[in-house]
Amino acid sequence: MSQAAVLDHTLGVEPAETPLTPESWGKLGMWLFLAGDAMSFGGLIAGYAALRIGDPVWPVPSTVLGVPFTAVMTFLLICSSVTMVKALEAIKRGDQAGLRRFLGLTILGGACFLGMQAREWTHLIEHVMTLTSKGLFGATFFVLTGFHGCHVFSGVVYLSCIFANSAAYSKEDHNPVEIVGLYWHFVDLVWILIFTFVYLI
Amino acid sequence: MDTTHAEPNYMGIFYWLFGLTVAELAVAYMPIPKGLMVAALVGLAFVKATLVAMYFMHLKFEKRILAVIAVTPPVLLVMFLFITYPDTAWRLFTQWAAH
Numbered sequence: 213m214s215q216a217a218v219l220d221h222t223l224g225v226e227p228a229e230t231p232l233t234p235e236s237w238g239k240l241g242m243w244l245f246l247a248g249d250a251m252s253f254g255g256l257i258a259g260y261a262a263l264r265i266g267d268p269v270w271p272v273p274s275t276v277l278g279v280p281f282t283a284v285m286t287f288l289l290i291c292s293s294v295t296m297v298k299a300l301e302a303i304k305r306g307d308q309a310g311l312r313r314f315l316g317l318t319i320l321g322g323a324c325f326l327g328m329q330a331r332e333w334t335h336l337i338e339h340v341m342t343l344t345s346k347g348l349f350g351a352t353f354f355v356l357t358g359f360h361g362c363h364v365f366s367g368v369v370y371l372s373c374i375f376a377n378s379a380a381y382s383k384e385d386h387n388p389v390e391i392v393g394l395y396w397h398f399v400d401l402v403w404i405l406i407f408t409f410v411y412l413i
Numbered sequence: 414m415d416t417t418h419a420e421p422n423y424m425g426i427f428y429w430l431f432g433l434t435v436a437e438l439a440v441a442y443m444p445i446p447k448g449l450m451v452a453a454l455v456g457l458a459f460v461k462a463t464l465v466a467m468y469f470m471h472l473k474f475e476k477r478i479l480a481v482i483a484v485t486p487p488v489l490l491v492m493f494l495f496i497t498y499p500d501t502a503w504r505l506f507t508q509w510a511a512h
Contacts, residue, residue, distance in 0.1 A: 233479065
């Protein structure tokens with residue numbers, strides 16, 4: 213803790229740094245939010261697993277869902293995670309053009325993912341199943357992938373706000389870019405699990 | 414804030430994630446026993462998720478206590494599974510015993 217921070221502390225002012233994430237309180241806030249969000253996804257995935265294990269006539273997912281199509285979606289999200297770390301790397305060097313280029317690519321990746329998911333849902337709802345027409349299989353599928361899709365949508369909006377504000381970030385001050393990155397990688401991480409549990413197994 | 418660690422090789426992580434995804438697809442279409450397939454897929458997904466958290470989310474370079482926050486939900490989830498799954502197991506057992 214710097215001398216100034218110690219002085220602030222003795223004067224009863226909230227210290228400017230946190231022992232967990234020295235960069236900012238916001239980063240600790242995002243980690244705590246993600247821990248809570250992980251509980252939501254964890255509860256949904258655990259419920260899905262219990263319902264599926266207990267159901268003697270669960271269809272083989274690859275016979276109902278388009279696995280190659282969603283494999284491309286998975287690839288897209290992994291790529292957008294890479295462009296996200298590249299965006300952070302760029303602004304750490306003070307490269308604002310690089311930040312904008314890679315943030316733009318990340319937003320594009322997220323938007324393409326959403327477009328593909330909309331197409332997948334449209335096909336499924338028109339020709340295969342709705343939320344209630346195929347028992348627990350359809351219900352758990354739409355709830356899990358829908359909840360994740362809402363996160364991707366929020367992520368695209370969040371990334372767009374950071375993009376719009378990108379002129380404000382510099383080599384010294386770029387914490388919001390790191391925080392949006394945490395959120396975006398978490399969304400990617402959850403999709404890795406959903407792709408495995410819902411589509412492949 | 415001064416970042417003391419070197420930037421990880423992000424492209425290297427990307428190739429690992431891509432390779433593991435291809436491996437997952439291969440396992441999913443392989444004619445192997447269901448139990449083995451599920452174990453392999455869960456293992457591969459766990460490795461991929463860990464790579465994302467450790468390198469993309471920089472957990473490897475953060476304070477240990479932040480990692481404790483991050484692993485709390487999975488640990489609680491496993492506890493939750495052990496609390497609720499005996500119910501499912503019992504239902505499956507009674508179905509099996511009735512035949």
